[in-house]
Amino acid sequence: MEFNAIYVIVAREFKKFVREKSRLISAIARPLVWLFLVGAGMSRLVAPVGGVSYMQFIFPGILGMTILFSSMFSSISIIWDKEFGFMKEILVAPVSRFSIVIGKALSGTIISTIQAVIVLALFPFLGLKLGILNIIGVILICTTVSFSISAFGIVLATFYESYESFSVIMNFIIMPMFFLSGAMYPVKLLPEILKFVAKLNPLTYGVDALKHVISPLATGPMSPDFNVFVDIGVIIAMSVVFVLIGGKAFERKG
């Protein structure tokens, strides 16, 4: 593995992220809108169940949403790099395709985790009580999920040549992934067919793992859907698979 190459791919992404203030602002604004406009509105319809209010219930999902959007955007920037030529500078260098994928996935991981941590700081306003261990747990899960979703985004990006496909990805992949992740409503209440789709979604396991750590005492419909070890196992397994597929897909030559 080429550590210098991985480092500089991450550093470039990070530098551009810090420079592009509008991206950071919209990245933080989106979860706030969902939490306080949608969440607060829905709280009037949905009574607290098993000691968990609706706002508290969707908080893990909102963290998941933050990660989903920023990881996918970061990885999909590969399509822009292809379109604007910069990808060639990377591809013609003596760097293995595997290192490129790791570098890109780590870029998404770092940027997403930072945003998730900013959103996480809202927890006291929702009446949540998180100890230091829970907070560390949440951050670790966010990091793992970010890596997994970023790697998934890279696999997608290798199949698209121009960013005209961006709205397709947005509407037919990102939005369904969000709604079918247990973020807004529990997976156990979904119809069978959607439950099946949700189980294929890497974000589902991330949101579920976060529910375990954020509201560990929840019972009833708002409690987590899977065992926490299953969640983490699936996330890690999917990450490995996505990195391997991404590396192979990058290897393709005309």
Place this chain on the structure above:
Amino acid sequence: MPIIKVENLIKKFGNVTAVNDVSFNVEEGTIFGFLGPNGAGKTTTINILCALLSPTSGRAFIDGHDCAKESALVRKSIGIVFQDTTLDKDLTAEENLIFHAYLYNVEKSERQKRVDDALKFVDLFSRKDDLVKKFSGGMKRKLEVARGLIHRPKVLFLDEPTLGLDPQSRTNLWEFIIELPKKHNVTIFMTTHYMEEAEVCNDIAIIDNGKIIASGSPAELKKIVGGDVIYLKTKDNLKAVDEVKKVLNVDASVKDGEIFISTIKGDACIPELIRTLGDSVLSVRLQRPTLNDVFLKLTGKEIREEGGSGSDTIKEDVRAYRRRHS
């Protein structure tokens, strides 16, 4: 041993044969020109040499490494300036070069020095902290050449380096490129469809429709169209023609009030003409064949000059616009 060796290279895209049985060698330390109209197969050949494309058949070697099998070694030995810019416009000039230095694993102790030297070499040191999107086309090209040299490659590929530049930037870039083999100990492989630009090359291969139709030094190629032409005006053209034919033993005729003389060494011929004809000479003009004439003679068509890069820039602007507003 030649630094680039290409043997019977063929590349097909579906039923399009972009490169059709091409073979050539490039000697170390020279400037090699790959000439041909748009769509001739120049970029495809470069992509194969850079291990970005696998050939359908045939082999290519750079510094003894097989481009299809030893891509890592090949990539270490080459630098490339692609036809379309591959700079990150949202990074500064210096950041683009630093990125390159890390990517090619340049030693830590060397990194900053090489980047600074490269920036100074192309006169962009004072602009190092400017975002690349503020640069002109010529500045971007020079920055890309400088970047391509940072890891000290043995071969530098330049794919249509002057495309889309104004005449002054083109001249300026050429003066800079011809210095590279000596200053940086590098072999230059360049493509262009501006024939006149290839005059600076030590060797040239002309490619059309995927096939090499001629190769050699510029002087050798020009022999294909015959020698120089001297145009001469005298007080009495008819009398002068006879005299010239007799004394100089060359082919001469009168056309449109001028004497038209074909010869191999036009420059050496002129003093002799003056000596022979003396005071009756009114004007002399020497025309040497250009590589354009060579191409015309070989293919029966002009190399088209298309405003390729102009429309590319528009395309890029449209994309950038859509990107901002999507």
